[in-house]
Amino acid sequence: MLTSAFGLHMTTLPPDTNSPAAPKSYTPHLLHKFDSPAELKQLHAHLIKTNASISVLPLPKVASVCSRGRCFPYAQHIFARSDNHDTSVWNSCLRALAEGDHPIDAVSLFYQMRTSDVLPDAFTCSFLLKACVSLLDIANGKILHGVVEKLGFGSNLFLQNMILNLYGLCGEMADAMLLFDKMPQRDVVTWNTVITQMLKRGDIEGASRLFSRMPERNIRSWTLMISGCVQCGKPKEAIDYFLKLEEESGLRPNQVTVVSVLAACADLCALDLGKRVHEYSNRSGFKTNVLVCNTLIDMYAKCGSLEEASRVFDEMEGKRTVFSWSAMIVGLAAHGRAQEALSLFSSMLQDGTEPNGVTFVGLLHACAHMGLVDEGRAFFTSMTRDYGITPGIEHYGCMVDLLSRAGLVKEAYEFIMEMPIKPNGIIWGALLGGCRLHKDIKLAEQAIQHLSVLDPLNDGYYIVLSNIYAEAGRWEDVTRVRKLMKARGVKKTSGWSKITLGGGIVHEFVAGDESHPQAEGIFRKWDELAVEMKLRGYVPNTSLVLLDIEEEQKVKFIYRHSEKLAVSFGLLNTPAGTTIRIIKNLRVCEDCHSALKLIAAISGREIVVRDRNRFHCFKDGCCSCGDYW
DNA sequence: GTAGGGTTAG
Numbered sequence: 356m357l358t359s360a361f362g363l364h365m366t367t368l369p370p371d372t373n374s375p376a377a378p379k380s381y382t383p384h385l386l387h388k389f390d391s392p393a394e395l396k397q398l399h400a401h402l403i404k405t406n407a408s409i410s411v412l413p414l415p416k417v418a419s420v421c422s423r424g425r426c427f428p429y430a431q432h433i434f435a436r437s438d439n440h441d442t443s444v445w446n447s448c449l450r451a452l453a454e455g456d457h458p459i460d461a462v463s464l465f466y467q468m469r470t471s472d473v474l475p476d477a478f479t480c481s482f483l484l485k486a487c488v489s490l491l492d493i494a495n496g497k498i499l500h501g502v503v504e505k506l507g508f509g510s511n512l513f514l515q516n517m518i519l520n521l522y523g524l525c526g527e528m529a530d531a532m533l534l535f536d537k538m539p540q541r542d543v544v545t546w547n548t549v550i551t552q553m554l555k556r557g558d559i560e561g562a563s564r565l566f567s568r569m570p571e572r573n574i575r576s577w578t579l580m581i582s583g584c585v586q587c588g589k590p591k592e593a594i595d596y597f598l599k600l601e602e603e604s605g606l607r608p609n610q611v612t613v614v615s616v617l618a619a620c621a622d623l624c625a626l627d628l629g630k631r632v633h634e635y636s637n638r639s640g641f642k643t644n645v646l647v648c649n650t651l652i653d654m655y656a657k658c659g660s661l662e663e664a665s666r667v668f669d670e671m672e673g674k675r676t677v678f679s680w681s682a683m684i685v686g687l688a689a690h691g692r693a694q695e696a697l698s699l700f701s702s703m704l705q706d707g708t709e710p711n712g713v714t715f716v717g718l719l720h721a722c723a724h725m726g727l728v729d730e731g732r733a734f735f736t737s738m739t740r741d742y743g744i745t746p747g748i749e750h751y752g753c754m755v756d757l758l759s760r761a762g763l764v765k766e767a768y769e770f771i772m773e774m775p776i777k778p779n780g781i782i783w784g785a786l787l788g789g790c791r792l793h794k795d796i797k798l799a800e801q802a803i804q805h806l807s808v809l810d811p812l813n814d815g816y817y818i819v820l821s822n823i824y825a826e827a828g829r830w831e832d833v834t835r836v837r838k839l840m841k842a843r844g845v846k847k848t849s850g851w852s853k854i855t856l857g858g859g860i861v862h863e864f865v866a867g868d869e870s871h872p873q874a875e876g877i878f879r880k881w882d883e884l885a886v887e888m889k890l891r892g893y894v895p896n897t898s899l900v901l902l903d904i905e906e907e908q909k910v911k912f913i914y915r916h917s918e919k920l921a922v923s924f925g926l927l928n929t930p931a932g933t934t935i936r937i938i939k940n941l942r943v944c945e946d947c948h949s950a951l952k953l954i955a956a957i958s959g960r961e962i963v964v965r966d967r968n969r970f971h972c973f974k975d976g977c978c979s980c981g982d983y984w
Numbered sequence: 985g986t987a988g989g990g991t992t993a994g
Contacts, residue, residue: 450985481985488986516986547987554988579988614989649990656991682991716992723993752993784994815994942994968994 395420395429418447426451442473449482458486462495477508484517493525509539516544523552543573550576554583559592574606582615590622591861597628598859608632610641617650621657624936624965625855629654633667645673649682656686659936659963659970675706681713688721690970691980696721697730712744719753723760724969726983731757752781759789764798780810787816791823799823807843814840814847815941825898850941852921856928864924867915873924880923881914888953896946918947918964926958934961942966952976 395417421429445468452461465483468475480503487496500518508514515538522531535541535549546569553562566572566580577600584593597616600606608616613636620629633651641647648671655664668675668683680703687696700718703710715738722731735754738744751774758767767786771778783805790799799820806816817840824832851865864871871877897909918939925935943966955962956976964971972979
């Protein structure tokens with residue numbers, strides 16, 4: 356173990372110049388000139404040329420240059436040639452190893468150091484902790500913790516924070532909390548470290564409890580709450596933190612804050628807040644940050660505003676990355692703008708950007724939404740052949756969707772049977788969706804067989820199947836499916852819709868929701884709309900209400916669908932002429948789809964609905980999906 | 985010298 360410390364990397368060593376015959380001729384003035392690894396390299400080459408001994412180099416300086424430049428082989432070489440090791444030389448080598456992607460060797464070297472007379476100091480411990488962090492090496496981390504205590508660094512906040520972080524990263528939350536509780540002092544980093552770990556575990560409540568107890572917060576504290584909430588699927592809470600940050604902290608959001616809050620805006624369709632953040636970002640000079648730009652593109656695309664997404668894309672000052680292109684392509688695809696997605700892909704290739712798996716998901720998705728079967732097949736072949744990308748389950752999913760949507764359900768089925776990876780629920784669900792569109796009951800039953808094994812508690816699939824039966828007038832089968840759901844304990848997911856108003860405040864509606872403070876006004880607005888819609892020929896489509904109730908009840912039922920409530924609320928609470936943006940957890944139903952087309956016409960508004968798999972932009976009585984969804 | 989950042993199929 357100890358001898359292998361350097362042995363592992365002997366091949367990367369510079370050539371040995373320490374042969375017995377080497378005369379000690381060197382150029383002294385060179386020794387003090389170098390200051391960078393590159394210069395060190397030159398010097399080294401010079402020494403080899405002149406056959407000089409490397410041991411004449413001023414060791415501490417060499418070690419520190421190596422360490423700063425993470426120049427591992429030189430550090431190793433110098434170290435092995437010298438017997439004059441004081442703590443700082445050990446430290447330089449440890450640092451070069453720990454930071455230069457050789458953490459295992461750093462740990463080994465530490466054990467070697469422990470057998471020498473030289474005592475580790477706080478720097479030694481910090482480099483070692485760094486190595487343990489990159490290795491997630493909790494065993495050595497705990498040993499190191501003991502060493503830190505024994506050496507009397509128990510009150511070194513910096514080291515304590517690193518240990519805390521290591522415990523958290525290794526999943527030793529209990530130890531982390533123990534340490535946190537008994538730490539004599541804590542600084543903002545201490546708090547941030549613990550909160551980060553709690554958020555990583557999805558413990559938003561614990562994290563926000565700690566956050567509220569913090570004696571002081573910096574911009575990172577706020578940012579990690581924001582990004583933590585986004586990653587835990589709580590964008591609303593993320594936005595709440597951002598608004599509070601603006602209101603009460605007096606701190607300035609930085610680029611990371613901006614990226615995090617934009618992700619929340621994207622999730623929530625909070626376009627107004629997103630725009631405000633965009634302006635702030637431009638004012639703050641973040642325009643050159645590629646990550647900020649990519650996130651902006653994604654945010655605008657997910658808020659249904661492709662024009663603004665492409666404006667950001669066109670005006671990007673930094674070099675576009677594959678993320679920028681993919682975000683645009685995926686966005687166009689979700690809006691059903693397949694041709695534009697495809698031609699953007701050509702531009703991407705001309706630009707010399709290599710596509711990745713996500714790019715192809717976007718392309719295949721685009722093809723699926725517009726029925727471009729041949730193009731889709733070509734992309735699927737090309738991704739492996741021309742770009743060496745192995746299709747993932749998501750690509751197979753797109754292909755099954757593409758084929759079965761286009762009516763090629765049998766081929767889709769064969770495609771699934773020939774897949775080299777095990778199909779998941781999404782794959783069979785895509786086939787099931789196609790079977791519904793093309794009324795293939797037999798194949799739908801096959802799909803549901805697989806689904807009841809792969810994803811037995813997902814209500815969506817049973818509902819699609821019972822819709823298929825309902826449309827075919829097979830009511831006994833509808834009943835059978837409903838009984839099956841009951842027997843299996845499948846609960847119906849209730850649909851919800853969310854709308855975000857200008858101030859970033861999110862309003863959420865579930866079907867039949869009477870809990871909203873404005874409920875009365877919302878229902879009145881809906882009734883008004885319904886009257887006008889009927890004049891324009893709207894007939895409530897109740898065929899998909901699967902309850903055994905009177906027709907009148909059915910109408911009442913669909914009238915209370917969450918998107919209808921949300922759009923009525925939106926009309927009441929947004930200025931005339933502005934676009935209404937709604938997100939929905941399920942797919943929009945047929946009745947809501949035709950209702951929304953009419954409402955867009957009646958109100959003269961654009962209504963953008965992001966449902967669980969695409970965008971619908973309702974305008975002047977039409978929908979951007981062309982009723983193919 | 986320690987803590988926070990992005991795209992994906994139903």
